[in-house]
Amino acid sequence: MTADTIASRLAAVKARILAAALAADREPESVRLIAVSKRQGADAIRAAFVQGQHAFGESYLQEALDKQALLTDLPIEWHFIGRVQANKTRQLAAGFDWVHGLADRGHARRLSEHRPIDRAPLKVCIQVNLSGEASKGGVAPDAASDLLAACAGLPGLRVMGLMTLPAPCADPREQREPLRALRLLRDRLATPDQPLACLSMGMSDDLEAAILEGATLVRIGTAVFGARPYNSSNP
Structure with missing residues:
Protein backbone atom coordinates (compact mmCIF):
# COMPACT_ATOMS: atom_id res chain seq x y z
CA MET A 1 0.00 0.00 0.00
CA THR A 2 1.37 3.41 -0.96
CA ALA A 3 1.92 6.30 1.42
CA ASP A 4 -0.79 8.27 -0.40
CA THR A 5 -3.29 5.46 0.12
CA ILE A 6 -2.48 5.24 3.82
CA ALA A 7 -2.88 9.02 4.09
CA SER A 8 -6.27 8.84 2.39
CA ARG A 9 -7.49 5.95 4.53
CA LEU A 10 -6.24 7.58 7.72
CA ALA A 11 -8.09 10.78 6.83
CA ALA A 12 -11.27 8.78 6.23
CA VAL A 13 -11.00 7.09 9.63
CA LYS A 14 -10.44 10.42 11.36
CA ALA A 15 -13.53 11.78 9.59
CA ARG A 16 -15.56 8.82 10.91
CA ILE A 17 -14.30 9.48 14.43
CA LEU A 18 -15.19 13.17 14.15
CA ALA A 19 -18.69 12.43 12.89
CA ALA A 20 -19.30 9.82 15.59
CA ALA A 21 -18.06 12.11 18.34
CA LEU A 22 -20.31 14.93 17.19
CA ALA A 23 -23.26 12.52 16.97
CA ALA A 24 -22.55 11.50 20.58
CA ASP A 25 -22.30 15.17 21.63
CA ARG A 26 -18.70 14.63 22.64
CA GLU A 27 -15.54 16.62 22.02
CA PRO A 28 -13.66 14.96 19.14
CA GLU A 29 -10.45 15.30 21.14
CA SER A 30 -11.89 12.93 23.74
CA VAL A 31 -11.36 10.01 21.33
CA ARG A 32 -7.85 8.89 20.45
CA LEU A 33 -7.00 6.70 17.48
CA ILE A 34 -4.63 3.78 17.90
CA ALA A 35 -3.56 2.59 14.47
CA VAL A 36 -3.24 -1.18 14.80
CA SER A 37 -0.20 -2.02 12.71
CA LYS A 38 0.19 -5.74 13.35
CA ARG A 39 1.08 -7.60 10.15
CA GLN A 40 2.06 -4.30 8.56
CA GLY A 41 5.58 -3.23 7.79
CA ALA A 42 7.66 -0.43 9.25
CA ASP A 43 7.22 1.54 6.03
CA ALA A 44 3.46 1.65 6.55
CA ILE A 45 3.90 2.86 10.14
CA ARG A 46 6.31 5.54 8.96
CA ALA A 47 3.84 6.70 6.31
CA ALA A 48 1.07 7.01 8.89
CA PHE A 49 3.39 8.80 11.31
CA VAL A 50 4.13 11.44 8.67
CA GLN A 51 0.39 12.12 8.57
CA GLY A 52 0.34 12.85 12.30
CA GLN A 53 -0.57 9.40 13.65
CA HIS A 54 1.77 8.69 16.56
CA ALA A 55 0.07 5.87 18.51
CA PHE A 56 0.38 2.35 17.09
CA GLY A 57 -0.85 -1.00 18.33
CA GLU A 58 0.92 -4.34 17.98
CA SER A 59 -0.13 -7.84 19.02
CA TYR A 60 2.89 -10.04 18.23
CA LEU A 61 5.86 -9.27 20.43
CA GLN A 62 8.77 -10.29 18.22
CA GLU A 63 7.20 -8.64 15.17
CA ALA A 64 6.77 -5.46 17.18
CA LEU A 65 10.34 -5.50 18.46
CA ASP A 66 11.66 -5.93 14.93
CA LYS A 67 9.71 -2.91 13.75
CA GLN A 68 10.63 -0.84 16.78
CA ALA A 69 14.30 -1.40 15.94
CA LEU A 70 13.69 0.08 12.49
CA LEU A 71 11.77 3.08 13.80
CA THR A 72 13.92 4.32 16.67
CA ASP A 73 14.11 7.75 15.03
CA LEU A 74 10.37 8.30 15.53
CA PRO A 75 8.79 9.18 18.92
CA ILE A 76 6.09 6.54 18.59
CA GLU A 77 3.71 5.67 21.40
CA TRP A 78 3.61 1.86 21.36
CA HIS A 79 0.53 -0.06 22.53
CA PHE A 80 0.53 -3.82 23.04
CA ILE A 81 -2.92 -5.22 22.32
CA GLY A 82 -3.34 -8.87 23.12
CA ARG A 83 -2.81 -11.55 25.71
CA VAL A 84 0.06 -11.07 28.10
CA GLN A 85 2.33 -14.07 28.59
CA ALA A 86 4.42 -14.48 31.73
CA ASN A 87 7.64 -15.21 29.82
CA LYS A 88 7.29 -11.97 27.84
CA THR A 89 6.51 -9.49 30.56
CA ARG A 90 10.08 -8.16 30.74
CA GLN A 91 10.09 -7.25 27.04
CA LEU A 92 6.58 -5.83 27.20
CA ALA A 93 7.41 -3.68 30.21
CA ALA A 94 10.56 -2.36 28.57
CA GLY A 95 9.30 -1.87 25.03
CA PHE A 96 5.78 -0.49 25.28
CA ASP A 97 4.02 2.56 26.67
CA TRP A 98 0.63 0.86 27.05
CA VAL A 99 -0.65 -2.69 27.49
CA HIS A 100 -4.26 -3.44 26.60
CA GLY A 101 -5.22 -6.88 27.74
CA LEU A 102 -4.06 -7.23 31.33
CA ALA A 103 -6.09 -10.02 32.91
CA ASP A 104 -3.92 -11.67 35.55
CA ARG A 105 -2.55 -10.39 38.86
CA GLY A 106 0.67 -12.37 38.40
CA HIS A 107 1.26 -10.71 35.05
CA ALA A 108 0.50 -7.34 36.64
CA ARG A 109 3.14 -7.92 39.31
CA ARG A 110 5.74 -9.02 36.75
CA LEU A 111 5.06 -6.06 34.46
CA SER A 112 5.50 -3.71 37.40
CA GLU A 113 8.71 -5.37 38.53
CA HIS A 114 10.17 -5.30 35.02
CA ARG A 115 9.27 -1.71 34.21
CA PRO A 116 12.53 0.27 33.88
CA ILE A 117 12.93 2.64 36.80
CA ASP A 118 13.84 5.52 34.49
CA ARG A 119 10.48 5.35 32.72
CA ALA A 120 7.02 6.42 33.80
CA PRO A 121 4.73 3.63 35.04
CA LEU A 122 3.40 1.38 32.32
CA LYS A 123 -0.15 2.37 31.37
CA VAL A 124 -2.50 -0.61 31.33
CA ASP A 146 -10.17 -7.84 42.49
CA LEU A 147 -7.65 -7.28 39.71
CA LEU A 148 -7.93 -3.53 40.14
CA ALA A 149 -7.19 -3.93 43.83
CA ALA A 150 -4.18 -6.13 43.07
CA CYS A 151 -2.79 -3.48 40.75
CA ALA A 152 -3.32 -0.58 43.14
CA GLY A 153 -0.05 -1.01 45.03
CA LEU A 154 2.21 -1.76 42.07
CA PRO A 155 4.56 1.17 41.47
CA GLY A 156 5.43 0.21 37.90
CA LEU A 157 1.83 0.21 36.67
CA ARG A 158 -0.85 2.81 36.18
CA VAL A 159 -4.31 1.40 35.48
CA MET A 160 -5.94 3.74 32.96
CA GLY A 161 -9.23 1.96 32.40
CA LEU A 162 -10.94 -1.05 30.87
CA MET A 163 -10.74 -2.80 27.51
CA THR A 164 -12.92 -5.33 25.73
CA LEU A 165 -13.01 -7.26 22.49
CA PRO A 166 -16.66 -8.09 21.71
CA ALA A 167 -17.79 -10.68 19.23
CA PRO A 168 -18.25 -9.37 15.66
CA CYS A 169 -21.73 -8.08 14.96
CA ALA A 170 -23.16 -6.29 11.92
CA ASP A 171 -26.17 -4.67 13.60
CA PRO A 172 -25.20 -1.23 14.94
CA ARG A 173 -27.74 -1.47 17.76
CA GLU A 174 -26.50 -4.87 18.87
CA GLN A 175 -22.89 -3.69 18.58
CA ARG A 176 -23.57 -1.19 21.34
CA GLU A 177 -24.74 -3.71 23.95
CA PRO A 178 -21.35 -5.11 25.10
CA LEU A 179 -19.76 -1.69 24.72
CA ARG A 180 -22.42 -0.18 26.96
CA ALA A 181 -21.85 -3.00 29.44
CA LEU A 182 -18.15 -2.09 29.66
CA ARG A 183 -18.97 1.56 30.23
CA LEU A 184 -21.45 0.73 32.98
CA LEU A 185 -18.93 -1.59 34.62
CA ARG A 186 -16.35 1.19 34.52
CA ASP A 187 -18.83 3.57 36.11
CA ARG A 188 -19.40 1.12 38.97
CA LEU A 189 -15.70 0.51 39.56
CA ALA A 190 -14.38 4.04 39.18
CA THR A 191 -13.29 5.96 42.26
CA PRO A 192 -11.78 9.43 42.74
CA ASP A 193 -8.37 7.82 43.23
CA GLN A 194 -8.81 5.50 40.25
CA PRO A 195 -11.19 7.16 37.76
CA LEU A 196 -10.63 4.59 34.99
CA ALA A 197 -11.04 7.34 32.44
CA CYS A 198 -10.03 5.21 29.47
CA LEU A 199 -12.34 2.83 27.63
CA SER A 200 -10.39 0.91 24.99
CA MET A 201 -13.03 -0.43 22.62
CA GLY A 202 -14.05 -0.10 19.01
CA MET A 203 -12.43 -1.38 15.83
CA SER A 204 -12.85 -0.78 12.11
CA ASP A 205 -16.39 -2.18 11.93
CA ASP A 206 -17.86 -0.80 15.14
CA LEU A 207 -16.00 2.41 15.96
CA GLU A 208 -19.17 4.51 15.69
CA ALA A 209 -21.00 2.30 18.19
CA ALA A 210 -18.00 2.42 20.51
CA ILE A 211 -17.78 6.19 20.45
CA LEU A 212 -21.51 6.50 21.12
CA GLU A 213 -20.94 4.34 24.22
CA GLY A 214 -17.98 6.36 25.50
CA ALA A 215 -14.85 4.89 23.94
CA THR A 216 -11.77 7.02 24.49
CA LEU A 217 -9.35 4.75 22.61
CA VAL A 218 -10.42 3.14 19.34
CA ARG A 219 -8.17 0.43 17.89
CA ILE A 220 -8.32 0.63 14.10
CA GLY A 221 -6.28 -1.58 11.79
CA THR A 222 -7.91 -2.65 8.53
CA ALA A 223 -9.59 0.69 7.88
CA VAL A 224 -6.20 2.43 8.09
CA PHE A 225 -3.80 -0.08 6.57
CA GLY A 226 -5.95 -2.49 4.60
CA ALA A 227 -5.48 -6.24 4.84
CA ARG A 228 -1.98 -6.56 3.39
CA PRO A 229 -0.26 -9.51 5.11
CA TYR A 230 2.89 -8.81 7.02
CA ASN A 231 6.09 -9.97 5.37
CA SER A 232 8.44 -11.15 8.11
CA SER A 233 11.46 -10.77 5.83
CA ASN A 234 10.78 -7.02 5.46
CA PRO A 235 9.29 -5.70 8.72
Whole structure:
Protein backbone atom coordinates (compact mmCIF):
# COMPACT_ATOMS: atom_id res chain seq x y z
CA MET A 1 0.00 0.00 0.00
CA THR A 2 1.37 3.41 -0.96
CA ALA A 3 1.92 6.30 1.42
CA ASP A 4 -0.79 8.27 -0.40
CA THR A 5 -3.29 5.46 0.12
CA ILE A 6 -2.48 5.24 3.82
CA ALA A 7 -2.88 9.02 4.09
CA SER A 8 -6.27 8.84 2.39
CA ARG A 9 -7.49 5.95 4.53
CA LEU A 10 -6.24 7.58 7.72
CA ALA A 11 -8.09 10.78 6.83
CA ALA A 12 -11.27 8.78 6.23
CA VAL A 13 -11.00 7.09 9.63
CA LYS A 14 -10.44 10.42 11.36
CA ALA A 15 -13.53 11.78 9.59
CA ARG A 16 -15.56 8.82 10.91
CA ILE A 17 -14.30 9.48 14.43
CA LEU A 18 -15.19 13.17 14.15
CA ALA A 19 -18.69 12.43 12.89
CA ALA A 20 -19.30 9.82 15.59
CA ALA A 21 -18.06 12.11 18.34
CA LEU A 22 -20.31 14.93 17.19
CA ALA A 23 -23.26 12.52 16.97
CA ALA A 24 -22.55 11.50 20.58
CA ASP A 25 -22.30 15.17 21.63
CA ARG A 26 -18.70 14.63 22.64
CA GLU A 27 -15.54 16.62 22.02
CA PRO A 28 -13.66 14.96 19.14
CA GLU A 29 -10.45 15.30 21.14
CA SER A 30 -11.89 12.93 23.74
CA VAL A 31 -11.36 10.01 21.33
CA ARG A 32 -7.85 8.89 20.45
CA LEU A 33 -7.00 6.70 17.48
CA ILE A 34 -4.63 3.78 17.90
CA ALA A 35 -3.56 2.59 14.47
CA VAL A 36 -3.24 -1.18 14.80
CA SER A 37 -0.20 -2.02 12.71
CA LYS A 38 0.19 -5.74 13.35
CA ARG A 39 1.08 -7.60 10.15
CA GLN A 40 2.06 -4.30 8.56
CA GLY A 41 5.58 -3.23 7.79
CA ALA A 42 7.66 -0.43 9.25
CA ASP A 43 7.22 1.54 6.03
CA ALA A 44 3.46 1.65 6.55
CA ILE A 45 3.90 2.86 10.14
CA ARG A 46 6.31 5.54 8.96
CA ALA A 47 3.84 6.70 6.31
CA ALA A 48 1.07 7.01 8.89
CA PHE A 49 3.39 8.80 11.31
CA VAL A 50 4.13 11.44 8.67
CA GLN A 51 0.39 12.12 8.57
CA GLY A 52 0.34 12.85 12.30
CA GLN A 53 -0.57 9.40 13.65
CA HIS A 54 1.77 8.69 16.56
CA ALA A 55 0.07 5.87 18.51
CA PHE A 56 0.38 2.35 17.09
CA GLY A 57 -0.85 -1.00 18.33
CA GLU A 58 0.92 -4.34 17.98
CA SER A 59 -0.13 -7.84 19.02
CA TYR A 60 2.89 -10.04 18.23
CA LEU A 61 5.86 -9.27 20.43
CA GLN A 62 8.77 -10.29 18.22
CA GLU A 63 7.20 -8.64 15.17
CA ALA A 64 6.77 -5.46 17.18
CA LEU A 65 10.34 -5.50 18.46
CA ASP A 66 11.66 -5.93 14.93
CA LYS A 67 9.71 -2.91 13.75
CA GLN A 68 10.63 -0.84 16.78
CA ALA A 69 14.30 -1.40 15.94
CA LEU A 70 13.69 0.08 12.49
CA LEU A 71 11.77 3.08 13.80
CA THR A 72 13.92 4.32 16.67
CA ASP A 73 14.11 7.75 15.03
CA LEU A 74 10.37 8.30 15.53
CA PRO A 75 8.79 9.18 18.92
CA ILE A 76 6.09 6.54 18.59
CA GLU A 77 3.71 5.67 21.40
CA TRP A 78 3.61 1.86 21.36
CA HIS A 79 0.53 -0.06 22.53
CA PHE A 80 0.53 -3.82 23.04
CA ILE A 81 -2.92 -5.22 22.32
CA GLY A 82 -3.34 -8.87 23.12
CA ARG A 83 -2.81 -11.55 25.71
CA VAL A 84 0.06 -11.07 28.10
CA GLN A 85 2.33 -14.07 28.59
CA ALA A 86 4.42 -14.48 31.73
CA ASN A 87 7.64 -15.21 29.82
CA LYS A 88 7.29 -11.97 27.84
CA THR A 89 6.51 -9.49 30.56
CA ARG A 90 10.08 -8.16 30.74
CA GLN A 91 10.09 -7.25 27.04
CA LEU A 92 6.58 -5.83 27.20
CA ALA A 93 7.41 -3.68 30.21
CA ALA A 94 10.56 -2.36 28.57
CA GLY A 95 9.30 -1.87 25.03
CA PHE A 96 5.78 -0.49 25.28
CA ASP A 97 4.02 2.56 26.67
CA TRP A 98 0.63 0.86 27.05
CA VAL A 99 -0.65 -2.69 27.49
CA HIS A 100 -4.26 -3.44 26.60
CA GLY A 101 -5.22 -6.88 27.74
CA LEU A 102 -4.06 -7.23 31.33
CA ALA A 103 -6.09 -10.02 32.91
CA ASP A 104 -3.92 -11.67 35.55
CA ARG A 105 -2.55 -10.39 38.86
CA GLY A 106 0.67 -12.37 38.40
CA HIS A 107 1.26 -10.71 35.05
CA ALA A 108 0.50 -7.34 36.64
CA ARG A 109 3.14 -7.92 39.31
CA ARG A 110 5.74 -9.02 36.75
CA LEU A 111 5.06 -6.06 34.46
CA SER A 112 5.50 -3.71 37.40
CA GLU A 113 8.71 -5.37 38.53
CA HIS A 114 10.17 -5.30 35.02
CA ARG A 115 9.27 -1.71 34.21
CA PRO A 116 12.53 0.27 33.88
CA ILE A 117 12.93 2.64 36.80
CA ASP A 118 13.84 5.52 34.49
CA ARG A 119 10.48 5.35 32.72
CA ALA A 120 7.02 6.42 33.80
CA PRO A 121 4.73 3.63 35.04
CA LEU A 122 3.40 1.38 32.32
CA LYS A 123 -0.15 2.37 31.37
CA VAL A 124 -2.50 -0.61 31.33
CA CYS A 125 -6.13 -1.34 30.55
CA ILE A 126 -7.73 -4.33 32.20
CA GLN A 127 -9.39 -6.58 29.66
CA VAL A 128 -12.92 -7.68 30.52
CA ASN A 129 -14.46 -10.71 28.85
CA LEU A 130 -18.10 -9.72 28.64
CA SER A 131 -19.23 -12.62 26.46
CA GLY A 132 -17.70 -15.44 28.48
CA GLU A 133 -16.11 -16.88 25.32
CA ALA A 134 -13.28 -19.26 26.19
CA SER A 135 -11.38 -18.14 23.10
CA LYS A 136 -11.29 -14.55 24.35
CA GLY A 137 -8.91 -13.26 26.97
CA GLY A 138 -9.92 -11.09 29.88
CA VAL A 139 -11.37 -11.35 33.35
CA ALA A 140 -15.04 -11.92 34.08
CA PRO A 141 -16.87 -8.69 34.95
CA ASP A 142 -17.28 -9.71 38.59
CA ALA A 143 -13.53 -10.34 38.88
CA ALA A 144 -12.42 -6.95 37.57
CA SER A 145 -12.54 -5.26 40.97
CA ASP A 146 -10.17 -7.84 42.49
CA LEU A 147 -7.65 -7.28 39.71
CA LEU A 148 -7.93 -3.53 40.14
CA ALA A 149 -7.19 -3.93 43.83
CA ALA A 150 -4.18 -6.13 43.07
CA CYS A 151 -2.79 -3.48 40.75
CA ALA A 152 -3.32 -0.58 43.14
CA GLY A 153 -0.05 -1.01 45.03
CA LEU A 154 2.21 -1.76 42.07
CA PRO A 155 4.56 1.17 41.47
CA GLY A 156 5.43 0.21 37.90
CA LEU A 157 1.83 0.21 36.67
CA ARG A 158 -0.85 2.81 36.18
CA VAL A 159 -4.31 1.40 35.48
CA MET A 160 -5.94 3.74 32.96
CA GLY A 161 -9.23 1.96 32.40
CA LEU A 162 -10.94 -1.05 30.87
CA MET A 163 -10.74 -2.80 27.51
CA THR A 164 -12.92 -5.33 25.73
CA LEU A 165 -13.01 -7.26 22.49
CA PRO A 166 -16.66 -8.09 21.71
CA ALA A 167 -17.79 -10.68 19.23
CA PRO A 168 -18.25 -9.37 15.66
CA CYS A 169 -21.73 -8.08 14.96
CA ALA A 170 -23.16 -6.29 11.92
CA ASP A 171 -26.17 -4.67 13.60
CA PRO A 172 -25.20 -1.23 14.94
CA ARG A 173 -27.74 -1.47 17.76
CA GLU A 174 -26.50 -4.87 18.87
CA GLN A 175 -22.89 -3.69 18.58
CA ARG A 176 -23.57 -1.19 21.34
CA GLU A 177 -24.74 -3.71 23.95
CA PRO A 178 -21.35 -5.11 25.10
CA LEU A 179 -19.76 -1.69 24.72
CA ARG A 180 -22.42 -0.18 26.96
CA ALA A 181 -21.85 -3.00 29.44
CA LEU A 182 -18.15 -2.09 29.66
CA ARG A 183 -18.97 1.56 30.23
CA LEU A 184 -21.45 0.73 32.98
CA LEU A 185 -18.93 -1.59 34.62
CA ARG A 186 -16.35 1.19 34.52
CA ASP A 187 -18.83 3.57 36.11
CA ARG A 188 -19.40 1.12 38.97
CA LEU A 189 -15.70 0.51 39.56
CA ALA A 190 -14.38 4.04 39.18
CA THR A 191 -13.29 5.96 42.26
CA PRO A 192 -11.78 9.43 42.74
CA ASP A 193 -8.37 7.82 43.23
CA GLN A 194 -8.81 5.50 40.25
CA PRO A 195 -11.19 7.16 37.76
CA LEU A 196 -10.63 4.59 34.99
CA ALA A 197 -11.04 7.34 32.44
CA CYS A 198 -10.03 5.21 29.47
CA LEU A 199 -12.34 2.83 27.63
CA SER A 200 -10.39 0.91 24.99
CA MET A 201 -13.03 -0.43 22.62
CA GLY A 202 -14.05 -0.10 19.01
CA MET A 203 -12.43 -1.38 15.83
CA SER A 204 -12.85 -0.78 12.11
CA ASP A 205 -16.39 -2.18 11.93
CA ASP A 206 -17.86 -0.80 15.14
CA LEU A 207 -16.00 2.41 15.96
CA GLU A 208 -19.17 4.51 15.69
CA ALA A 209 -21.00 2.30 18.19
CA ALA A 210 -18.00 2.42 20.51
CA ILE A 211 -17.78 6.19 20.45
CA LEU A 212 -21.51 6.50 21.12
CA GLU A 213 -20.94 4.34 24.22
CA GLY A 214 -17.98 6.36 25.50
CA ALA A 215 -14.85 4.89 23.94
CA THR A 216 -11.77 7.02 24.49
CA LEU A 217 -9.35 4.75 22.61
CA VAL A 218 -10.42 3.14 19.34
CA ARG A 219 -8.17 0.43 17.89
CA ILE A 220 -8.32 0.63 14.10
CA GLY A 221 -6.28 -1.58 11.79
CA THR A 222 -7.91 -2.65 8.53
CA ALA A 223 -9.59 0.69 7.88
CA VAL A 224 -6.20 2.43 8.09
CA PHE A 225 -3.80 -0.08 6.57
CA GLY A 226 -5.95 -2.49 4.60
CA ALA A 227 -5.48 -6.24 4.84
CA ARG A 228 -1.98 -6.56 3.39
CA PRO A 229 -0.26 -9.51 5.11
CA TYR A 230 2.89 -8.81 7.02
CA ASN A 231 6.09 -9.97 5.37
CA SER A 232 8.44 -11.15 8.11
CA SER A 233 11.46 -10.77 5.83
CA ASN A 234 10.78 -7.02 5.46
CA PRO A 235 9.29 -5.70 8.72
